[in-house]
Amino acid sequence: MKIPLTQKSLCGCCVIRERCLPAGLNDEEVLLLDQQMEHRLPIKKGALLYSQGQVFDSLYAISTGSFKTRILHEDGRSQITGFQLSGEMLGLDAISEERHVCDAIALEDSTVCKIAYDSLTNLESEINPLQRSFNKTLSKEIVRDQSIMLLLGSMRAEERVAAFLVNLSERYHARQQSASELVLRMTREDIGNYLGLKLETVSRILSRFAQENLINVQGRLITITDVKQLQLVTLSS
Amino acid sequence: MKIPLTQKSLCGCCVIRERCLPAGLNDEEVLLLDQQMEHRLPIKKGALLYSQGQVFDSLYAISTGSFKTRILHEDGRSQITGFQLSGEMLGLDAISEERHVCDAIALEDSTVCKIAYDSLTNLESEINPLQRSFNKTLSKEIVRDQSIMLLLGSMRAEERVAAFLVNLSERYHARQQSASELVLRMTREDIGNYLGLKLETVSRILSRFAQENLINVQGRLITITDVKQLQLVTLSS
DNA sequence: CGATTGGTTGAGCCCATTCAACGAATGTGG
DNA sequence: CCACATTCGTTGAATGGGCTCAACCAATCG
Numbered sequence: 001m002k003i004p005l006t007q008k009s010l011c012g013c014c015v016i017r018e019r020c021l022p023a024g025l026n027d028e029e030v031l032l033l034d035q036q037m038e039h040r041l042p043i044k045k046g047a048l049l050y051s052q053g054q055v056f057d058s059l060y061a062i063s064t065g066s067f068k069t070r071i072l073h074e075d076g077r078s079q080i081t082g083f084q085l086s087g088e089m090l091g092l093d094a095i096s097e098e099r100h101v102c103d104a105i106a107l108e109d110s111t112v113c114k115i116a117y118d119s120l121t122n123l124e125s126e127i128n129p130l131q132r133s134f135n136k137t138l139s140k141e142i143v144r145d146q147s148i149m150l151l152l153g154s155m156r157a158e159e160r161v162a163a164f165l166v167n168l169s170e171r172y173h174a175r176q177q178s179a180s181e182l183v184l185r186m187t188r189e190d191i192g193n194y195l196g197l198k199l200e201t202v203s204r205i206l207s208r209f210a211q212e213n214l215i216n217v218q219g220r221l222i223t224i225t226d227v228k229q230l231q232l233v234t235l236s237s
Numbered sequence: 238m239k240i241p242l243t244q245k246s247l248c249g250c251c252v253i254r255e256r257c258l259p260a261g262l263n264d265e266e267v268l269l270l271d272q273q274m275e276h277r278l279p280i281k282k283g284a285l286l287y288s289q290g291q292v293f294d295s296l297y298a299i300s301t302g303s304f305k306t307r308i309l310h311e312d313g314r315s316q317i318t319g320f321q322l323s324g325e326m327l328g329l330d331a332i333s334e335e336r337h338v339c340d341a342i343a344l345e346d347s348t349v350c351k352i353a354y355d356s357l358t359n360l361e362s363e364i365n366p367l368q369r370s371f372n373k374t375l376s377k378e379i380v381r382d383q384s385i386m387l388l389l390g391s392m393r394a395e396e397r398v399a400a401f402l403v404n405l406s407e408r409y410h411a412r413q414q415s416a417s418e419l420v421l422r423m424t425r426e427d428i429g430n431y432l433g434l435k436l437e438t439v440s441r442i443l444s445r446f447a448q449e450n451l452i453n454v455q456g457r458l459i460t461i462t463d464v465k466q467l468q469l470v471t472l473s474s
Numbered sequence: 475c476g477a478t479t480g481g482t483t484g485a486g487c488c489c490a491t492t493c494a495a496c497g498a499a500t501g502t503g504g
Numbered sequence: 505c506c507a508c509a510t511t512c513g514t515t516g517a518a519t520g521g522g523c524t525c526a527a528c529c530a531a532t533c534g
Contacts, residue, residue, distance in 0.1 A: 071384075073387060073391075074472065075473075077391045077392075078391075079386055079387040079390045079391050081386055081387075092376060092379055093380050093383060095373055095375075095376035096373045096377040096379070097380070101380055101383075102383070121365075121372070124361075124368055125362060125365065128362065131358060131361055131362065131368065134372075135358070135371075135375065136332055137333075139329060139330055139331070139333035139375060140333040141379050142329055142330045142375065142378050142379055143334070145379060145383060145386065146308055146316075146338070146339070148386055149316055149382065149386060149389060150310055152386060152390050153316045153430070153433035154310075154314045154315075154430075155314075156489080156490090157489075157490065188512075188513060188514095189513095193390070193391075194390070195390075196389060196390035196391065198491060198492085199513080200490090200514080200515085201491075203513060204490095207514070207515080219498090219499090219513075220512095235311065236312075393521080393522095394521075394522065424479090424480065425480075425481065425482095426480080434523095435522075436481080437482080437522090437523075438521090438522060440481060440482055440483080441483075441522095443482095444482070444483080456480085456481075456530090457480095
């Protein structure tokens with residue numbers, strides 16, 4: 001929790017600054033924000049950042065690594081609601097009930113930056129653009145969720161898997177990672193759960209895509225060889 | 238757009254005040270909010286309050302009536318993302334891209350209250366509790382969407398329909414309407430689209446529920462005769 | 475009155491699931 | 505170091521739930 005002064009782990013010089021909470025703020029404003037945050041807390045692979053039911057007091061931004069969020073239904077069913085990459089925020093859904101309504105689990109050794117929600121709302125009053133940009137962050141999450149509703153509600157299995165790969169590719173690309181060589185951090189079961197499919201179905205479809213020379217599958221390393229065709233698959237209703 | 242002064246259509250004395258944007262504000266604060274709004278604009282059944290792609294500048298709160306929101310995919314597919322009742326807000330998803338990303342269609346003759354987003358953000362700076370309560374409104378929408386993801390991702394058809402009816406019943410109840418006599422404002426096709434099912438499937442399942450004496454179906458009038466059993470159906474994974 | 479929209483029901487089919495076997499990779503303890 | 509267990513992934517065969525296609529009816533509307 002303590003940050004060595006020598007580390008200078010400030011938002012201002014963070015590589016993901018413009019994709020994260022400080023996006024659009026000037027240096028002065030970023031400094032104000034920065035001082036309210038705990039930076040680069042390490043979370044081990046498989047560890048829970050928070051869990052369902054836990055009292056909410058802080059939001060998190062992923063600095064490095066990736067997470068999955070999962071809601072559990074009373075009857076034991078679970079649904080993975082998203083895979084989050086660097087720069088994305090965790091805990092937004094907890095604001096409404098002041099308790100976390102999902103589990104956030106690290107898919108690999110990761111680091112997160114933490115800010116108390118009270119601090120954030122205070123800053124929102126002081127820094128006008130922050131208020132608007134935080135509204136945008138929340139709204140963006142709504143749009144994301146609704147596009148998954150479209151996927152789950154009206155796409156066939158092949159289309160879902162293709163859409164998943166294309167989406168991941170775009171997000172990797174935005175993070176200066178290869179858009180064609182995807183190193184998946186989640187299991188086939190995770191993917192299936194997220195897409196409303198069984199893991200066998202996901203596996204079969206990946207094999208089929210490989211056979212059609214759209215992708216190359218070596219376990220969790222997926223190489224996209226024909227993006228255009230893959231994008232077409234997502235549209236082939 | 239002009240409000241007759243005699244009408245006194247103020248949030249302060251609105252029956253849904255505590256379920257709407259003014260929730261939690263004191264009388265003075267409500268008055269400030271009230272002055273920034275256009276009240277009780279009539280929207281005819283079937284009319285679009287806004288449509289996908291349209292530039293975003295205002296949010297809406299449903300005063301009376303109900304709406305459906307629908308996103309259209311490039312390939313022609315559509316997905317209904319929600320049915321909204323009085324007191325619920327429309328347009329939240331547009332904040333992120335400054336354009337509407339869905340269509341909002343009135344399911345019956347309705348009235349809405351309109352507030353410019355700029356006015357709202359200005360008020361957020363002035364009225365501290367408004368900022369927090371608006372964050373909650375956004376976060377609540379995220380939670381709602383994620384519970385639909387659970388429904389679409391892991392429930393079977395019967396469970397989805399049962400969950401739909403139970404949810405509608407609860408929301409009607411919260412609005413002092415009968416929790417057992419549901420007058421549906423949407424078609425079977427709308428319901429099916431929303432639930433990721435075909436309209437025939439919805440119709441068949443309603444008939445089956447009727448045969449099992451869980452409900453009574455007379456077209457769009459659904460009478461719930463055994464809530465407990467219906468709730469059990471939603472859990473019977 | 476016909477035309478249109480919305481709803482129900484039946485028969486057959488197909489896509490994704492279930493159940494199952496197997497292989498590869500990884501980790502653990504003796 | 506090997507033996508063993510565990511986790512993860514692939515593939516096959518059979519099943520079934522929801523879809524497709526179709527016919528029919530009721531209500532509404534111009």
